[in-house]
Amino acid sequence: MTAQENQATGLEFSPSESELDYPPPDELFKALASSKRRRLLAALPAQSTMTLDELTDVLVGWQSAGDGPVGPDEWAKVKIELVHAHLPLLSDVGLVTCEDEEIARTPYPESIEELVEFAGEYESTVAGR
Amino acid sequence: MSFGRILSDVASREKRVIVYAPDDSGSELADVLATRNLTIDHRQLPAISSEAFVIVRDGGEFQGALSLSDLLEFLTPPIRRPDDLDSLARKHRIVYELLDDTVFVSLDRRQLLATSRELEDRAWRTGHGRLHAGFQRADAFEAQATVYRELSTTDIDIDVYVPGGVSGDPLSDTPVTLHTRDGDLDRYWFILFDDGETGSQNCALIARETEDGRYQGLWTYNEALVAEAFKAVE
Numbered sequence: 219m220t221a222q223e224n225q226a227t228g229l230e231f232s233p234s235e236s237e238l239d240y241p242p243p244d245e246l247f248k249a250l251a252s253s254k255r256r257r258l259l260a261a262l263p264a265q266s267t268m269t270l271d272e273l274t275d276v277l278v279g280w281q282s283a284g285d286g287p288v289g290p291d292e293w294a295k296v297k298i299e300l301v302h303a304h305l306p307l308l309s310d311v312g313l314v315t316c317e318d319e320e321i322a323r324t325p326y327p328e329s330i331e332e333l334v335e336f337a338g339e340y341e342s343t344v345a346g347r
Numbered sequence: 348m349s350f351g352r353i354l355s356d357v358a359s360r361e362k363r364v365i366v367y368a369p370d371d372s373g374s375e376l377a378d379v380l381a382t383r384n385l386t387i388d389h390r391q392l393p394a395i396s397s398e399a400f401v402i403v404r405d406g407g408e409f410q411g412a413l414s415l416s417d418l419l420e421f422l423t424p425p426i427r428r429p430d431d432l433d434s435l436a437r438k439h440r441i442v443y444e445l446l447d448d449t450v451f452v453s454l455d456r457r458q459l460l461a462t463s464r465e466l467e468d469r470a471w472r473t474g475h476g477r478l479h480a481g482f483q484r485a486d487a488f489e490a491q492a493t494v495y496r497e498l499s500t501t502d503i504d505i506d507v508y509v510p511g512g513v514s515g516d517p518l519s520d521t522p523v524t525l526h527t528r529d530g531d532l533d534r535y536w537f538i539l540f541d542d543g544e545t546g547s548q549n550c551a552l553i554a555r556e557t558e559d560g561r562y563q564g565l566w567t568y569n570e571a572l573v574a575e576a577f578k579a580v581e
Contacts, residue, residue: 260393275412276392279367279400282412287441293409342397 240327241311249311250337254296255304259313260338262323270319274300348575350535350553357565357572358383358450361406366415367392368399373415376401379422383450403445411445418442440465447567454562459536459554462566466538466550467494475502476543479580481535483556485513492517499523503540508532508580532580536562539576549573 241249250256254277261276262268268276274297281296282288305321308314313334315322326334348356362385366373369392377387392399399415421442443465454462470478478498482488488509499505499521507518512527519525534555542548551573554564567573 263393271409275365275402275409276367279402279412280398283398283400283414286438287411287413287417287445289411289441290409293412338393 240330241313245311246330246333249308249313250334252304253341254299255308256334256337256341258300258304258308259323259334260341262314262321264323267320267322270297270300270316270321273321348579349531350537350555350576350579353553353572353575353579354450354555354563354565357448357567360384360448361386362449363388363404365390365402365404366399367402368415369393369397370399372399373401376415376418379419380449381451381453383452385449405448411441413438413442413445443566444568448565448569448572450563450565452563453557454554454564456562459552459562459564462552463491463536463538464494466540466552466566467498469548469550470503470540471498471501473503473540473542473548476548477504477506477539477541477577479506479508479537479539479577481508481532481537481580483510483533483536485509485511487536488513489517495523496521536564537576537580539573539580541573541577546570546573551576 250259257277257280258273261273274293277300278288278293278296281292305314305316309316312324313326313330315324364376364380364385365388366376367390371389373389380387400412401415401418402412403410417438421439443462451458470476480491480495482491488507495505495507495518499518505523506526507523508526508528510528510533513525516525536554536556537552539551540549549570550566550568552564552566553576554562556562567576
């Protein structure tokens, strides 16, 4: 999809942003089609990186807030899932970068930023019902 | 190793609690926990979650995660102390495991009674092994006599220590052995349990009364420490 076509849809895409910033929609929505990945994206700060262990802490911490205490076995399982499934997928779509166990958000175009934010809000609203 | 040495040894091991909260909730934790070897860090939680949680790390290793409200409920007296021996909530059991090998500088009697019950409950569920329980006063022992009568129906060898003894030992008709010691151990409230098999249920509580009538102490599920504690008594 070219920038001009984007404009034609009426969505608020900034035509000045390069095409590279926009993952194919199927891949983008697949990336958001998992509660762990939505939480992961919400947990990553915009300006700094998190280590793999810190990110695992936050994910199991959220889990414990909803489902009760979480021990080391579950923590190790979540970390393995991050390394082998969630982070590679998000990295392929271009939403995160992983270097030496330091995870960072890539700068998102505004529309994707809003989508990720909405996904996070929707997640917590539905979870809180 | 004496009880005093065990307490100072454990106090030198670093344990870390990280509080993740969307606001400044959890700031009271340092006061509530009042420990010697626990470092408490605070991190801002992203807005997606409104509920604060706590991560416990021991020497860098992840030990557990639980919600801040669960932890505070556990720490704030009155701690629920079940009367029967087999009903401690799973949640509370996990919190005990997370906070083992932590030296508390200020525990009150209710907290110690609840912790004692956790250990007695473990022994009861195991049903065999050795148990040493030290009371500082005869009335403290008498108040727990029912629990120890119940425990004496298992295959656990039980030794009870009461300085000065008890007039009309309420457990004289049970296999419980009563010791009337005096000396270094008198200042301590302790429960030591060895399951006599794999050691997976071994546990110990060691607490020393301070001048203000509160206690400084720890509980542990660490086999090596439990073995040291047995050596201090036997």
